[in-house]
Amino acid sequence: xxxVTQLDSQVPVxxxxxxxxxxxxxxSVSVYLFWYxxxxxxxxxxxLKYLSGSTLVESINGFEAEFNKSQTSFHLRKPSVxxxxxxxxxxxxxxxxxxxxxxxxxxxxxLKVEL
Amino acid sequence: xAGVTQTPKFQVLKTGQSMTLQCAQxxxxxxxxxxxxxxxxxxxxxxxxxxxxxxxQGEVPNGYNVSRSxxxxxxxxxxxxxxxQTSVYFCASSQSGTGGYEQYFGPGTRLxxx
Numbered sequence: 001x002x003x004v005t006q007l008d009s010q011v012p013v014x015x016x017x018x019x020x021x022x023x024x025x026x027x028s029v030s031v032y033l034f035w036y037x038x039x040x041x042x043x044x045x046x047x048l049k050y051l052s053g054s055t056l057v058e059s060i061n062g063f064e065a066e067f068n069k070s071q072t073s074f075h076l077r078k079p080s081v082x083x084x085x086x087x088x089x090x091x092x093x094x095x096x097x098x099x100x101x102x103x104x105x106x107x108x109x110x111l112k113v114e115l
Numbered sequence: 116x117a118g119v120t121q122t123p124k125f126q127v128l129k130t131g132q133s134m135t136l137q138c139a140q141x142x143x144x145x146x147x148x149x150x151x152x153x154x155x156x157x158x159x160x161x162x163x164x165x166x167x168x169x170x171x172q173g174e175v176p177n178g179y180n181v182s183r184s185x186x187x188x189x190x191x192x193x194x195x196x197x198x199x200q201t202s203v204y205f206c207a208s209s210q211s212g213t214g215g216y217e218q219y220f221g222p223g224t225r226l227x228x229x
Binding site: 004006009032041042043044045046049051090094095096101102103104105106107108 | 146148150155158159173205207210215217218220222223
């Protein structure tokens with residue numbers, strides 16, 4: 001079975017500061033990796049994903065994440081956050097072979113951007 | 116496209132009552148799933164379906180039933196509600212296959228069992 005660890009339950013940061021949200025996973029087989037974002041009182045939306053190829057993936061709103069196989073990590077970064085980035089962020093994995101579309105989620109990190 | 120829709124948005128039940136949470140999608144997705152979200156626990160998979168007539172259990176299936184008679188609809192039934200089922204429930208859908216596809220989530224149903 002696979003598992004996802006998001007050690008930081010809350011991350012406060014000032015606007016225009018950089019931020020990193022940490023994600024580590026455990027799996028005996030190869031996985032796909034995802035970051036989903038949940039704005040208040042809404043469902044989750046895909047932010048970015050890693051399937052194969054370049055280990056650095058980017059989203060359209062300035063976030064990026066890097067897959068590090070040796071450290072089994074997929075940390076999310078943004079060089080300069082905006083107040084509108086305030087949301088909860090979930091890291092998730094699905095196994096490549098035999099897992100279909102089943103996602104295993106981490107417990108989430110609440111990003112709070114302050115003025 | 117409406118995407119994934121869920122009804123109701125809010126529901127309060129008494130212990131022992133039954134109800135059905137509705138989920139529908141208009142994207143012709145084969146894969147649909149139900150998650151529950153609890154504080155500090157992330158999202159946990161309850162049941163999923165890879166196509167009409169095919170369902171399977173996820174991580175936390177006890178107390179919940181599902182069926183999939185059409186591609187569009189995937190209702191979740193609580194047969195005898197318990198306070199432990201107080202949660203926010205999300206339905207999701209995606210293309211089916213070997214994985215890696217984006218899952219589209221509904222807006223959620225907030226359920227309270229007293």
